[in-house]
Amino acid sequence: MPWVNAPRQARSQRTLEKLLDAAERILLARGLEAVTVPEVVREAGSSVGSFYARFPDKRALLETVHERACTRTLEQAELLLDPARWRDASLDRIIDTGVRMAVQIYGSRRNIMNAFAVAFAGDPGFAARRARSAKDIRDRLARLALTKRDEITHPDPERAIDMSLRAVTATLEQRNAFSVSGLPEVEVEESILVEELTRMVRSYLRA
Amino acid sequence: MPWVNAPRQARSQRTLEKLLDAAERILLARGLEAVTVPEVVREAGSSVGSFYARFPDKRALLETVHERACTRTLEQAELLLDPARWRDASLDRIIDTGVRMAVQIYGSRRNIMNAFAVAFAGDPGFAARRARSAKDIRDRLARLALTKRDEITHPDPERAIDMSLRAVTATLEQRNAFSVSGLPEVEVEESILVEELTRMVRSYLRA
DNA sequence: TGTACATCAGTGAACGCGCGTTCACTGATGTAC
DNA sequence: TGTACATCAGTGAACGCGCGTTCACTGATGTAC
Numbered sequence: 001m002p003w004v005n006a007p008r009q010a011r012s013q014r015t016l017e018k019l020l021d022a023a024e025r026i027l028l029a030r031g032l033e034a035v036t037v038p039e040v041v042r043e044a045g046s047s048v049g050s051f052y053a054r055f056p057d058k059r060a061l062l063e064t065v066h067e068r069a070c071t072r073t074l075e076q077a078e079l080l081l082d083p084a085r086w087r088d089a090s091l092d093r094i095i096d097t098g099v100r101m102a103v104q105i106y107g108s109r110r111n112i113m114n115a116f117a118v119a120f121a122g123d124p125g126f127a128a129r130r131a132r133s134a135k136d137i138r139d140r141l142a143r144l145a146l147t148k149r150d151e152i153t154h155p156d157p158e159r160a161i162d163m164s165l166r167a168v169t170a171t172l173e174q175r176n177a178f179s180v181s182g183l184p185e186v187e188v189e190e191s192i193l194v195e196e197l198t199r200m201v202r203s204y205l206r207a
Numbered sequence: 208m209p210w211v212n213a214p215r216q217a218r219s220q221r222t223l224e225k226l227l228d229a230a231e232r233i234l235l236a237r238g239l240e241a242v243t244v245p246e247v248v249r250e251a252g253s254s255v256g257s258f259y260a261r262f263p264d265k266r267a268l269l270e271t272v273h274e275r276a277c278t279r280t281l282e283q284a285e286l287l288l289d290p291a292r293w294r295d296a297s298l299d300r301i302i303d304t305g306v307r308m309a310v311q312i313y314g315s316r317r318n319i320m321n322a323f324a325v326a327f328a329g330d331p332g333f334a335a336r337r338a339r340s341a342k343d344i345r346d347r348l349a350r351l352a353l354t355k356r357d358e359i360t361h362p363d364p365e366r367a368i369d370m371s372l373r374a375v376t377a378t379l380e381q382r383n384a385f386s387v388s389g390l391p392e393v394e395v396e397e398s399i400l401v402e403e404l405t406r407m408v409r410s411y412l413r414a
Numbered sequence: 415t416g417t418a419c420a421t422c423a424g425t426g427a428a429c430g431c432g433c434g435t436t437c438a439c440t441g442a443t444g445t446a447c
Numbered sequence: 448t449g450t451a452c453a454t455c456a457g458t459g460a461a462c463g464c465g466c467g468t469t470c471a472c473t474g475a476t477g478t479a480c
Contacts, residue, residue, distance in 0.1 A: 009476065012423055037467060047425050048468080054423095058467065117384070121325040122238045127388035135393055154406075163403040166395070167374045170381035174373065177324075183338050188373075196370045199361075203414040204407040216443065219456055244434060254458045255435080261456095265434065422476070429469075436462080443455070 001067060003060040005053065016054050018044040023065050028111050032119035035062070066126055069112050070133040076105060077137045081144070091148040092202060098141055099168060099197045103190060105137075106172035114176050138165045152205045164201045171197065208274060210267040212260065223261050225251040230272050235318050239326040242269070269326075273333055276319050277340040283312060284344045288351070298355040299409060305348055306375060306404045310397060312344075313379035321383050345372050359412045371408045378404065 007013040022044035026035050037058055041051050055061045080101045086094065106113070120126035142161045145152075154160035175193070178186045214220040229251035233242050244265055248258050262268045287308045293301065313320070327333035352359075352368045361367035382400070385393045 008422060011475080015423080036465080038465085049426070049470085049472095050424050052468070118325065121321070121384055122387060124387060124389050127384070128390055131385055131388040131390050131393050135390075159399070159403065162395075163378075163407065166381065167378050167404075167407065170377035171370075171374050173381060174377035178338075183334065185342065186338060192366070196366065197374075199414050200370065200374065200407065200411040203410040207406050207410040215455060218442080222456080243432080245432085256437085256439095256459070257457050259435070416480100418479090420476105420478080423474085425471105425473075427470095429467105431466085431468105433464085433466090434462105435464105437460095438458105440458075441456085443453105445453080446451090447449100 001064055003063055004055055007054070012050075012054070015044075015046055015050055019046060019051060019054065019061065020065055020068060022046075023061055024069070024112070027065070027115045027119065031115070062120075063125065066116055066120070066129060069109075069116060070129055073105065073109050073113070074133050074136060076109070077101075077140070080105070081137075081140045083144075086144055091145070091151040091205070094145055094148060095201050095205070096198050098145070099194055099201065102168055102172060103194055103197075106169070106176060107190070110176045110179065113173075117173070117177070134169065138162070138169070141165055154205050154207050157205075160205050160207075164204060168197050168201065208271055210270050211262055214261070219257075219261070222251075222253055222257055226253060226258060226261065226268065227272055227275060229253075230268055231276070231319070234272070234322045234326070238322065270332065273323055273327070273336055276316075276323065277336050280312065280316050280320070281340050281343060283316070284308075284347070287312070288344075288347045290351075293351055298352070298358040298412070301352055301355060302408050302412070303405050305352070306401055306408065309375050309379060310401055310404075313376070313383060314397070317383045317386070321387075324380075341376075345369075345376075348372060361412050361414050364412075367412050367414075371411060375404050375408065 004016065007016055019040060023035055023040050026039060026043055037048060037051060040061070041047055051061075055064070089097070116126065116130065142158075142165065145161045146157065149157050152160060171193070175188060211223065214223055226247060230242055230247050233246060233250055244255060244258055247268070248254055258268075262271070296304070323333065323337070349365075349368050349372065353364065356364050359367060378400070382395060
């Protein structure tokens with residue numbers, strides 16, 4: 001990562017990770033404005049001087065935490081998207097399992113994704129990192145679905161798949177955003193979400 | 208509005224509006240962290256003392272600006288949702304025009320909605336105000352669509368309409384969020400969005 | 415192996431800055447007679 | 448109508464606070480002979 005001064009001893013590598021973990025923990029628990037340098041080093045059991053030996057400034061810390069979170073989400077998606085698991089699957093099965101997977105990823109990584117979405121939605125650097133990792137996952141799923149091109153009756157299969165992925169991920173993101181605000185009247189059950197999103201994509205691709 | 212000290216002269220009413228306009232302008236142009244009291248009064252051509260004669264604190268200013276923005280979005284939706292415009296409309300026309308309307312509202316009020324969503328997503332007061340106005344619009348559209356219940360072949364029309372509205376609004380919100388990232392590869396053209404979202408909802412409601 | 419020295423890592427008091435807010439004050443407007 | 452007084456509105460210097468960051472320093476680790 002270009003925005004940190006690389007550690008040269010195992011000791012400072014551990015300190016670096018303690019700082020990243022502490023920042024992430026504070027961000028998740030109390031939001032961005034609680035992530036101050038004094039608070040991060042306190043939570044990490046480190047010191048201000050150590051902090052600035054590693055990071056040029058506070059922004060670099062947040063970028064590193066974000067980069068790490070995006071990488072972890074991608075790793076989780078890569079595991080689930082292993083092509084070996086998809087041999088000879090029908091379009092319906094790809095859609096069904098794809099929706100289930102998206103629901104699972106967005107569910108398990110909801111808090112950290114949300115915290116960053118909320119904290120840095122206006123920041124081009126953060127938005128770009130986020131958009132790039134989202135696009136990476138969408139591309140993998142699109143490639144998978146396009147192997148069943150002949151089962152898609154929508155006049156433009158590429159566009160239909162892109163739109164389907166947008167709709168599914170956006171709906172899940174919106175659900176995550178709602179869940180933070182804690183309003184019961186806008187919540188949906190996960191099983192309903194899976195069933196209806198699957199139905200929506202199936203009927204749309206065959207429109 | 209209970210969180211301001213009501214003006215008693217036309218002069219201070221004008222000052223109040225200048226402060227609100229200035230705060231909104233700064234929020235839109237440079238984000239929440241640029242909205243400081245010194246900056247707002249400078250932009251408004253007013254003074255710190257005037258500010259605190261009107262608002263008990265800075266938070267009250269932001270709540271008032273938010274309340275005003277929500278009201279304006281609702282007024283815009285009410286205009287477009289005037290029942291007189293929808294007499295004898297077919298389900299397809301309701302879907303088509305509904306999607307177009309959503310795209311228009313999310314387009315024209317993108318900046319202000321985004322700014323507040325980003326700045327106050329975790330705050331109960333702001334979340335409640337936002338949810339109230341969003342739910343109001345969804346309910347109106349749902350009522351409209353349910354008048355054509357017999358044209359919907361989905362086994363659960365209420366749920367289908369709710370999911371459709373979620374998918375459409377979420378896709379538009381996601382598009383707005385992506386637009387800050389400045390990555391051309393994730394942008395979609397508005398005409399394509401209208402066409403495909405319409406197709407998606409049509410086929411889904413008839414699934 | 416031991417020793418001397420260089421580099422890496424860590425510490426926390428201190429500094430400057432800009433924020434939200436207060437306050438003593440001046441000027442404008444409304445009201446009673 | 449004019450005048451005196453109360454209230455409303457507006458001003459901007461000043462204050463306290465917590466932030467991000469710096470810096471002079473101590474201690475730990477690696478290396479050369």
